[in-house]
Structure formats: structure tokens, C-alpha cells
Amino acid sequence: MKSILAICCLLFSLSAWANQLESIRVWPSPDNTRIVLDLGAAPRYEYFLLYDPHRLVIDLEQTQNRVDFSAIKNSSELITTIRHSTPQKTGSYRLVFELAAAVKPVIFPLTPAGDYGHRLVIDLPYQDQSRKPQQAVHKAAPVGQREIVVAIDAGHGGEDPGAIGPRKNREKHITLSISRRLADLINKEPGMRAVLTRTGDYFVNLNQRSEIARKARADLLLSIHADSVANQGPRGASVWLLSSNRANREMAGWLEKQERQSELLGGVGEVISQTDGNPYLTRTFLDLSMDRSRADSYAISEHILAAMGKVVRLHKSKPEHASLAVLKSPDIPSLLIEAGFISNPQEEQLLITAGHQQKIAQALFNGVKSYYRQNPLPGTMMAGTAVPTGARQHTVRTGESLSVIAQRYGVSIARLKGHNQLRSDVVKVGQVLDIPSS
Template sequence: MRRSIFLGLFQLALLSLLALAPVAASADNSIESVRVWPSPDKTRVVFDLKSAPDYSYFTLYGSDPLRLVIDFNNTGLDTALDNLGNDSLLLDLIRTSTPKSTGSTRIVIELNEKSEPQIFPLPANESYPNRLVVDLPGKSVERSGPAKSISELNDRKVTIAIDAGHGGEDPGSVGPTGSYEKTVVLKIARALASLINADPGMQAYLIRSGDYYVDLNERPQKAWQAKADFFVSIHADAFRTPQPRGGSVWVLSKRRADSEVGRWLEGTERKSELLGGAESIIKDTGHEPFLAQTLLDMSMDSSIAGAYAAARHIIGEMSAVTKMHKREPQAASFAVLKSPDKPSLLVETGFISNPTEERLLNSNAHQQKLARAVYKGIRQYFVNNPLDNTYLAKHSNSEYTVKSGDSLSVIAERYGTTVSAIKRENDLRSSVLRIGQKLKIPSR
């Protein structure tokens, strides 16, 4: 009796296994991993697959919870979905559900608010396998630290847009010990933003405030939306051999500038190519194309000239704290530098591919020195080229009221001058300050 019962159970288990076998065999594709990248205005979910995805999707926004459902046809799931999206305000849960067909996988993304998904596949490259990318627009993280939203920016201060290169699934260059460029430059960008926000005449807007990717064309557009007066992109260089090292500062090449002017004036490309002040110039001169081109040329030339001047100040400051690979401003066709309405430049803080420089770039002390050098260079540019009706224009050679925690060295650093110059200007015999004391700040 016991033998027959055992054989019956064995046969039942065997039949169950055989029934399951075709499911695994029929799934030609597989989801190998899932990654989530929250940013201030959207959350990106990336599915890494063995081969190109075959998928469909629909939303269930008339029920609770709000759900985005994605069906991966003929695809298995070879990864866990635990703790995904915990850092996103928009996402609540990513889970599986009953698939619509044998051998398929149904993924359900539960949301805290409605979002119109943008879903697209990406082919494999040298860094990543085949992917399905799901972009969910909506507030996903709180800006933290030195980051400010556009609504928090104040008038009458010079606004500096700081762009930390790469981010999210794009690590940028990778150092010999595995350091990511995206991580290093974000730390330098945050340090720079802190210095700028501590300056009474300046304020910072971080294009990328966390570990997520921003499209290259969106970066100058975000600076324009913030009404920034200056754009600086922070990067770390790399080379195929470890020997090169040192920083450099880059501005837009005139060839790229001339090309962008032509693209802006072509009506078929305006929607995707309009950046910065170009839109208003073209709109105001829509029936006078030659006038539009002349104004755009003048605006672009002025922006490039301003970038060159600022680059020289920054190179001078960086030379005091790090080795420079190039001691003159360099010109290149970087996409992020093409705004015609503001000086725009790109700072290469060093070669992350050089072992010595990789260690330096990972050092908080060195990051702070680089940030301070860039800050002082930008500030000096605006002291020399003040914008009308801004704090720096009104106070570049005026009084400063001493506050708690101030010292002559701190004030000198903040205003791009020296302790001895402040003492000489104010006929000070001592370095001791008192709260409420009035000091005349000399321009350097």
C-alpha cells in the first residue's frame, strides 16, 4: 500500500516537472537584470536582456494601485525584483504577475501617481547588453545639499549652471582601480555649487544633482530654463595609455558654432535643435532670415569670447592647485557648449586614466581645491565683466559687513582678492575682525 502511494506521488511530481519543462525551453530570451535611476523629473527603469526585447505594454490608471504592465513575450526572468525603486518617489513596487502566455514574463510597475511612460529598446553595445528602457516622467527625488530647483533661484544674483558629466547608466571614463568619472565629477560639481551658493552675489543650479543621466541636448536647455548667466560642464579626461595627466578648459569651436547657427535657422529642425536664446532671436526675426543669422552670429561670437575670457581665469586658478595638461583654452565641438546666450565651457579636471591623478580625483581635499579654483575663476570673470543690475555689479568695489564666522582669509577667498589687499584698502593693522564691521572689498 505504501509502495503504491509512493509511486503515485513520484509519478505526479514527474508529470509536474515535465509540464514545466516546455515553459523554460520555449523562453528564448531572458531578463538578466533590472536597474532603476531616479532623477528630479523622471525615473528610468532599464531591463537588461539576453537579446532584443519583444514586448507590449498597457496602463491601469483607473484602479488602485496605479500600474504600468509590460509583457515580455517568449522571455524568462533570471533576476530578483527585490528593493527596486526604493529611492524613487514615483515608484512604489516592481513585481511580476501572471503572464499572458506560456514562456512569457509580465512585469507590473506600481506607481504613486500617474505618469505617461516612454518605452523604447536599445541595442547592445560595448558596455551594456540589449535593453528595454522605461522613462516615467514625474517628481522622483528631492533635490538635496547645494542643489536648487528653478523656483528657488533668486533674481539679481549671477546664476551659474553646473553640469556634472555622464551619470546613471553612463559611467563616463573608468580609472585603473574602477573609479567612475560620473561619481568624481558629481562630487566636484556639488562642492562648486556649495561655494557659489555661499557667495552673496552668485547662485548655482545643478543640471544633474544625483546619479542619473541627462541627455546632452537637455543639459543646455535646462540651463536656459533656469535663466543661467553661465554654463560650466565638469568632466574627467581619459586616454588609452596611463601616462597623460593634467587639467584643461574647453570652449566651443567656431566651426561648431557656425554649424549650429545654420541648424537653428532651418525650420525643419527647430523643435529639436532650439537651445538657449536662439528661440527668441528666431521668433523675433522670423520674416527677416538675414537679420536672424546676423544676430545669432553676433550672440554666438559674444558667448565664445566670454567663455575664452573665463577659461583663462579658471586655468590661472587651476594651475595653482593641479598640473595642467593644456595651459591655454582649447576649442572643440562639444554638444553641451552650443548655447548662444551665455558663456559656456567644459572643465577637464584631470585624467582619471592616470593612476596618480585617479587617486587625486578621489580625494575630497583635491576635489575641494578644484572646485574652489573653478569658482574663483568664474567669479573673477563676472567681477571684470559685471552684468547690469546684479549684486556683483553693485558690490564689486563696495562694502562688506562682517558676519559670524568670517575671517579675512574667508572673505578674500570669497571675493577673489587677497588678505593683504583687504588690509591695505581698509588700513587694517590687525587681522582681528568684529561682527558688524564694514570692510571695503577691492577688486583684484
């Protein structure tokens, strides 16, 4: 009889506490703070806000707490205190987040994935703009004194660890470390400046990464990653650029958002804003912008691969094409750099070492610098200090037109045609053109 009673008590206890709150993680970023509740099962929850003082209250139904609140790492300026309180419903567990300002929370559950189990994610965007870190404002430089701006995107971050190696090293830490090293090298080079899309361990929306580069008026976007496959054999670095199919889809998306097209760089946005919504003229300008972006991306990738091949193993000696969100910008040459395979035990060990990370960063810097030394952007400091190396030549690549090539080298189409004795504007892939001096 006693054993039956004990079993009944145990079953009652299990039904009363159908879930467990196992940990609370806080991820602050410049735009918001993300809170992640790790749970033993799918959460059932309710939440509401309180004011004076500001609080977010979450009731977790049939949940028991296992969290030591004193052990929670919280560096968010928005969340001042995390505590529990008495819920109205029996069997529920009430969490209270005391806040420094009003918020409009976005709350959603996540199912198990990778090393993570059930989670409840709470995003708290900063409503008070004065609380956000102020980014440096760079005024327009006089003609000939502009810096070449390279946006560096450290892949993944925060709740998104990226690939995880056999020894449990996480891609997000490797990419941030390489990105910081690359930024240091670029910022030490006269005439160049780096902008990081993330500066810490937090997640940045994939579309927002291109926006950060655009707002910084970046000339190039490099997204740093570490590859992973099920087979532990593959090794080596690779460079990826946008496939033509993705490029066509992205241009269609830009056409549907006329009000945002004025943000395009290189003068295209200003011209588009004056087309009065003419879809044919707008498409022409976007075609030219995308053609140039993809052609420049390919050319830069060749310089980077040549530099990386001197210091690290290459998985592919030629640039590869993929439909990746971070490469979608039609106005900024964009490349995704796979620094190596974190899924390979030997390469994983290399990728976490400072020396190897510095080698990769140095090779990326050398490749980018080599390209812009040979192809200085008009109006930049690098163009003003470039040392003439004799006649320049350009080999026509897929997607390039005569107008794109002329614009890249800062010469007129008529001068380029005359210098090469061309009778039409048509050029062929593989054709070699002599580039007249600017």
C-alpha cells in the same frame, strides 16, 4: 538511451528559456523615471497599460527571471510596486509596475556597450506636473542687485556612467561631487548663485542641459567631466570651448526655430521677436550673440586655467576647441572642464578623494570670480561692489568685434572709439584697447 534523453531535455530547456532577466534598476529624476532591465540576450517583448489602478505590464518572451524583487532599489515616487504576474503566453515572463499616476512610456532596447550587456530601457515621463519637484522661482532683482548665475552641469549620470577608470570608479560620481562642491562655494559668495543641471544620479538629455541653464537665466555654463583615453599615460586638467564650425551649425539651427529665439538672453531674444522673421536681421543678432558668447568663453577659460594651474596638473595650458553638444548655446558662455584623466591610475585615485575634488572646485570658483571681478556684468551686485583698479585694458581675441567688447564692459561704441582714438569700427586680433570707466 538515458543520456540521449537528458541531452534532449537540456536542449528543450535552453530553447524554452532563451533569455534571462538578470536585474532591474530604477533611476528617478525630476522629469521622469527610467527603468533598466538587464538581460542575457536581446529582448523580445510586448507591453500594455492598465488603469484604475495604473499599471504598466511588460511580457518578455522566452525569458526566465533571476531577480530578487525585494533587493530592487526603488526611490521613485511614480513606481509604487514591482511584481510579476501570470502571462498569457507559455514561456513568457510578465512584469507589472504599479504606478501612482498615468504614464506614456517610451520603451526601447539597447545593445551591449562597455560593462553593460543587453538592456531594455523604459522611460516614464511625469504626466502629472504637480508630482514634479517645484523649482525655486527667482524674481527679477532691482537694477544693480542681480546675482551672477552660474549653471553647473555634472556630466553623465544614471544609466550613463561616463568613463570608467582602471579601478572601476565612474566619471558620473566624480563630476557630481565636484559640481556640488563648486555650487556650495558659489552660493556662499555674495552676488553669485549656482544652479545644478542635475542634483542626483540620473541622466539629463544633452540638449536639456543648456535649456536648464537658459531657464535659470544663467550668465555662464560650466560642464564638469573627467577625461579618458586608451593609453593610461596622459594626465592633467583641461578646458574646452565651442569650435567655430559647431557655432555656425548651431546658429543655423536656431534660425530654423524662430518660435524659440525669444528665449535668448541679454536682450537679443526680445529684439529677434520683433524682427517679423526677417532672416537677415535675425542672423545679424545671432551672430552678435554667438560672437560675444564665444569671446567671453575664451576669456573666462583663461582665468580658470590660471587658477587651476596653481593647484593641479594641467594637460593643456591653453583652452581647446571641440564640437560638443553641451557647449552649443549661442547666448550663454559655455565651457567644458576636464578635471583630469580617470583613465590614468594615479589621477583616478586623486579624482575620487574629497581633498582633490575640493581643490578643483576651489580653483574653478577662483577663476570664475576673478573674471567677473575684472569684468563685472552691468546691473549685478558684483558690478556695484567692484573696487576700481585703475585703467582697464582689453586684448582683442578671435571672433570679437567692437560692439561685443563695448557691450561686455557696459560702454557705448562711440565712447570706446573716442577713448582709443579709433577712426573705424574695425579692430584686429591682438589689438589692445583702453576701457573707459562705465
